[in-house]
Amino acid sequence: MSTFLINKEKTPLNTKELRHFIPKDMCGSVVAALVNGKQLDLSYNPKENDSVEWIHVNSCEGEEIIRHDSAHLLAQALKDIWQDDISIAIGPTIENGFYYDLLAKNPISEDDLENIEKRMHEIVSANIPIVRHVWSRDKALDFFRKQNEEFKVQIIQDIPEGESLSVYQQGNFFDLCRGPHAPSTSFVGDGFKLLRIAGAYWRGDSNNVMLQRIYGTAWSSKKRLNEHLKIIEEAKTRDHRLLGERAQLFFTSGVSKGSVFWMPDGWKVWMRMEEYIREKLNQNSYHEIRTPLFFEKSLWEKSGHQEKFSDSMYFLEQHDHEPPSSLKPMNCPAHIELFKKYPKTYKDLPLRFAEFGCCSRYEPSGALFGIMRLRNFTQDDAHIFCTEDQVQQEAESFCSLLFEVYKHFGFTNIQVCLSTKPTNALGNHALWERAEESLRTALNNMGIPFTVNEGEGAFYGPKLEFILQDALKRKWQCGTLQLDYILPQRLNATYTDESDKKTHPVLMHRAILGSMERFLAILIEDTKGILPMWLAPWQVAILTITQHADSFAQECIELLEQNGIRVHQDLRNKQIGFKVRAAIDKRIPFIISIGKREAESKTVSLKILGEQKNITLSLQETLKLLLNACSNETI
């Protein structure tokens, strides 16, 4: 891509628009231009010495413009088909695509997408010019009122009076838009596809009317589109719900919505995760504890949860005349109770209580998702009680531990986010400043890049979020570190400081994995179900090809098990192909087959999951290979 300066002397007299400056061989591929660093339409009238860079359709910026064009195309198609029965709202670009929100008299269904798409292709073929108009606010208001486009009217009404705005026209379709757009509809080509239809609130507010949102994906060519569709298809095969059932790890059921049933192999994985975290807790001076599952309402009243969180809490039906209780939605009040049990002094701090705490929250039914968003889930939770001076050091230690753990699970792409003081914050401003600063400093000292979510902190303090992505690139908060200056006060937790004064400790809520269930789900999607060797329920499968090989197989199983290898044996009287398939479904990383040949020569035939060819090894070679694989913590 190259920059040039406009020189009007060198161009034909009648050229007014930027597009006349496009070199002939580029005409079909330039969709817009970067003029003095600003994206503009090709209809722009350039000034002498304007610095211009062409935006090609196959560049990132060009594809972005195509996506926006596609959104308009979609809206035009909708209006063509349903006319006044549809009013359109907004149609922005998103990663890899676009959407358009609309309100239809009769709801549009997924069956309609094919038809809409067909109309879009027709509009592309018709090569309709896309024309930019600059209108006054009043003219635009008047126009869209006459068109009965209520949502557009609302958008314009939010624009300050007296300002002008741009409207794009393609045929008889007009849309309010900042631009830029390609010069005509044919530039969109055939690299787009409508994907699905969903609900979305007008302006993202659940108090507003619910619109329908049509999602699409758009690319500079059909080839790029197909590549993208293939990636989506591949990602879908990684779905933890699918793999979890196929490998018989867990399932969910309507008899306990939002809860998990763990099957024997899945529970093996769970216990190993727990054991690993427990080991890390021990190495880092945490004390593991166990607290009750439900507490009397009075505790939640004192902690403030009753007031702020009761919509999400489960209340227990009462027997006799006992005061009402609630299942715990979080562990913090319980940990504070433990802290308060015996008097504490500054010498006890920092004090770190950890618990694999099972929490229950009434999540909206539409929020439930596989085992990533549950109503019953377990946090690898801990609360650190410390002085304000210790906060930064504790934050650094926590980050260091978190990154060590994530690396061990094979995660390197970790998004870190600092959420700062919200409008409903409690506590004085100076305290917040210091708290945010200590988290910021901790991250900087650790060399951890992060983004800031202004005003997204909890009411009691700022927080760090550690975010991972699932197979479809959806983001999930996993680890978290939250500073809390309020709860120790509310529940009156104190320690005696150096000057013999009762002081409230700072409370740090922190979780590394976040939710055990969610973290494992993401791990399954990340690894396609082939869990790291140290975590896999079975490290090797031993299958017999004929029953005559049973005794040698037993010999192999014993040897491997004696060496601490987790062996899944399948000596059933079945075809070998069938048994291999079953082992693959279980995602067992090493698959050993033993038949007559192997039994006679005292060897095994080894298949490494994902590889086509088998290798033949002696028993000792096999043992060595497996022990090596098992000891490599990151495989």
Next chain:
RNA sequence: GCCGCCGUAGCUCAGUGGUAGAGCGCACCCUUGGUAAGGGUGAGGUCAGGAGUUCAAUCCUCCUCGGUGGCACCA
């Protein structure tokens, strides 16, 4: 919670206004097998639940429940 879609055998799914089918799994038998399902026989279903329309509903309508794609929510 809201909008769209879906719910048929253990699983994946066909199907029709006249009370049901396939493949795989399962059980049994045969085959002693050579790497993503060898052959045969058989069991297994209130077609998610309820109500309505109809001579007749798995199919059409409504409600409920569950799942799913999003939105909102995730203190």
